[in-house]
Amino acid sequence: MLNTxxxxxxxxxxxxxxxxxxxxxxxxxxxxxxxxxxxxxxIDENTYTLVGPAGLIIRTTDGGTxxxxxxxxxxxxxxxxFFTDINTGTAVGDNGIILRTTDGGTxxxxxxxxxxxxxxxxxxxxxNTGTAVGAVGTILHTTxxxxxxxxxxxxxxxxxxxxxxxxxxxxxxxxxVGTILHTTNGGAxxxxxxxPTTKILFGxxxxxxxxxxxxxxxxxILHTTNxxxxxxSQTSPITVWFYSVxxxxxxTGxxxxxDGIILRTTDGGxxxxxxxxxxxxxxxxxxxxxxxxxxxxxxxxxxTNTGGVTDVEDETQLPTEFALMQNYPNPFNPVTSIxxxxxxxxxxxxxxxxxxxxxxxxxxxxxxxxxxxxxxxxTGSTELSSGIYFYxxxxxxxxxxxxxxxVK
Numbered sequence: 408m409l410n411t412x413x414x415x416x417x418x419x420x421x422x423x424x425x426x427x428x429x430x431x432x433x434x435x436x437x438x439x440x441x442x443x444x445x446x447x448x449x450i451d452e453n454t455y456t457l458v459g460p461a462g463l464i465i466r467t468t469d470g471g472t473x474x475x476x477x478x479x480x481x482x483x484x485x486x487x488x489f490f491t492d493i494n495t496g497t498a499v500g501d502n503g504i505i506l507r508t509t510d511g512g513t514x515x516x517x518x519x520x521x522x523x524x525x526x527x528x529x530x531x532x533x534x535n536t537g538t539a540v541g542a543v544g545t546i547l548h549t550t551x552x553x554x555x556x557x558x559x560x561x562x563x564x565x566x567x568x569x570x571x572x573x574x575x576x577x578x579x580x581x582x583x584v585g586t587i588l589h590t591t592n593g594g595a596x597x598x599x600x601x602x603p604t605t606k607i608l609f610g611x612x613x614x615x616x617x618x619x620x621x622x623x624x625x626x627x628i629l630h631t632t633n634x635x636x637x638x639x640s641q642t643s644p645i646t647v648w649f650y651s652v653x654x655x656x657x658x659t660g661x662x663x664x665x666d667g668i669i670l671r672t673t674d675g676g677x678x679x680x681x682x683x684x685x686x687x688x689x690x691x692x693x694x695x696x697x698x699x700x701x702x703x704x705x706x707x708x709x710x711t712n713t714g715g716v717t718d719v720e721d722e723t724q725l726p727t728e729f730a731l732m733q734n735y736p737n738p739f740n741p742v743t744s745i746x747x748x749x750x751x752x753x754x755x756x757x758x759x760x761x762x763x764x765x766x767x768x769x770x771x772x773x774x775x776x777x778x779x780x781x782x783x784x785x786t787g788s789t790e791l792s793s794g795i796y797f798y799x800x801x802x803x804x805x806x807x808x809x810x811x812x813x814v815k
Contacts, residue, residue, distance in 0.1 A: 431717035432669060434685050435471035435708040444704040446498075446528075448490040449694040456512060457704055458485035458498050466512050471702075471710055477512040487528040489537070497553060499526035499539050507553050518553045527568055532575045538594055540567035540580050548594050559594045568609045569651075573616045579635060581608035581621045589635045602629055602638035610662075610692075614654035620676055622649035622662050630676045641676045645746060645781050647735045650705075651692040659698045661715060663690035666733045668746075669703065671715050681779035682715040683748050687733045729805035734784070734798065738812040742785035745798055749775045753802040759784055760797045767796065775802070786813070 444459045456466045462481040465474045479485075483501040490496035498506040503520040520526075524545040531537035539547045544561035561567075567582035580588040580597070585605040588597040606624035613619035621629040621638070626646035629638045643649075647665040654660035662670040667684040684690075688706025695701035703709040717728065730748040737743060749755060757771035770782045784798070793815045799808040 430713045432682065432684055432703070432709045432711045432715050435710055443706060444691065444708065445485065446487045446692050447694050447702055447704045448488045448496060449696050449702055450490050450493050452696060452700050454493055455694075455702060456488055456490060456496060457708065458488045458500075460484045462500075464488075464498065464512060464515065471708065475512075477515065479506055479515045479517075486526065486541075487539070489529045489531050491531045491534050495534050495552075497529050497531065497537060497539075499529045499541070501525045503541075505529075505539065505553060505556065518556065520547070520556055521558055522547070527566070528570050530570045530572055530578070532572050536575060536593075538570055538572070538578065540570050540582070542566050544582075546580070546594065546597065559597065561597060562588065562599045568607070569611050571611045571613055571619070573613045577616060577634065579611050579613065579619060579621075581611040581623070583607050587611075587621060587629075587635060587638065600635045600638065603640050604629065610649065610651040612652045612654045612660065614657040614660065614675075618654070618657040618675060620652050620654060620660060620662075622652045622664075624648055628662070628676065628679065632675075641679070643679055644670070644681055644779070645735075645744060647744075650690065651703075653693045653695050653701070655695050655698045659714070661693050661695065661701060661703075663693040663703045663705070665689050666735050667707075668732075669693075669715060681746065681748075681781075683717055683728055683730055683779070684732075685709065729802055729807075731798075731800045731807040731809055733809060734811045738814040740786070740814050742783055743811060744781055744783050745770070746779065746781045747800055748779045749777055749802055750805075751803070752776050753805075755800065755802045757782065757798065757800045760799065762795050762797075767791070770798070771800075784811075 444457045447457045449455045453470045454468050462479040464477040483504045485498050485500035488498040494511045496508050503523040505518040505520050506515045508515050524542045526539050526541035529539040535552045544564040546559040546561045547556045548559050549556050565583035570580045572578040576593050578590050587600040590597050604627050606627045608621045608623035611621045617634050619631050626643040628641040630641050631638050647668050649662050649664040652662045658675045667686040669682040669684045670679045672679050686707040690703045691705035693703040699714045728750045732746040734743045734745045755771050755775045758769050759767040
């Protein structure tokens, strides 16, 4: 029979094991009952609400251990959600649908919208004052909790994807064709800001009134230190599409995107470091309540309690596990990018094979220190036919193979 000291030791070991297992990013367990989430509102460390296709709304009040289905009876997809407190929230979606709750989602009521244009994102600076953006340059504004929504003048008619306010007056919107709009008077006037890209911008976040970051198509990352008077490009370690960005202060931010990609910075974007992701599904939105506790949603729901760092004592954010990510783009022609993570110093081989098992190319054949790496594979001068190919990594005892498709 175990004595008290032994029981205490066992309990402490179990707690330590659970804590370690949930460092870095981890899939919520159990998974929510359905997937394909478009947006999330993170209210506190235990409470968050997710929205998605056909009126999908689910909420957790215990940090993702269990989920409450609060779906609204509509065929319209819900694309954005925002809560100002545990009870008061607004969701927006296709065909101009706007929903409002004042009881934590137990009841969602439809609000009148002066347009039927699809709405994509919504942001409230207090319980009553909010702005929503969407298709055809649509910008809506309310000062009474959505009882009345009015159309604000937009200088563009492109799709607007995301919005962020730093206070009741100062806000930024991003959208198609590199659109960045800024207001200093609560949206009475929206000014088009110049920037170095014409690519689609899907996400925007400000760590304070001056420091902001916008992300989007093809791995574009833009940064400003003066509220958008000047936007400059930052270097990304990978060129997938980035769908969302979230900063908790001027220095600390996270980006998510295609193929489960997650990037992290702690120096205002001077360096973006790839983090180990437990999914290869797309991630549509990322939200943090502080520098450590965050969620990312899309084809899966992920959570971190350590800022995405695999080991909370690893300040350099180096991976402690091995992983082989899905190539991007896939299908591809003529070039694709393959990312992989090395958890300890190992001799690494990364090779490409055809469906018959013939070796086509050796992409990596050397010792590697712990880190996240990316290598390109292209047809180049080699005459490869359209079809299925396989790429295989061997690093010590870690061996994994994934499939990719070449289309000519």
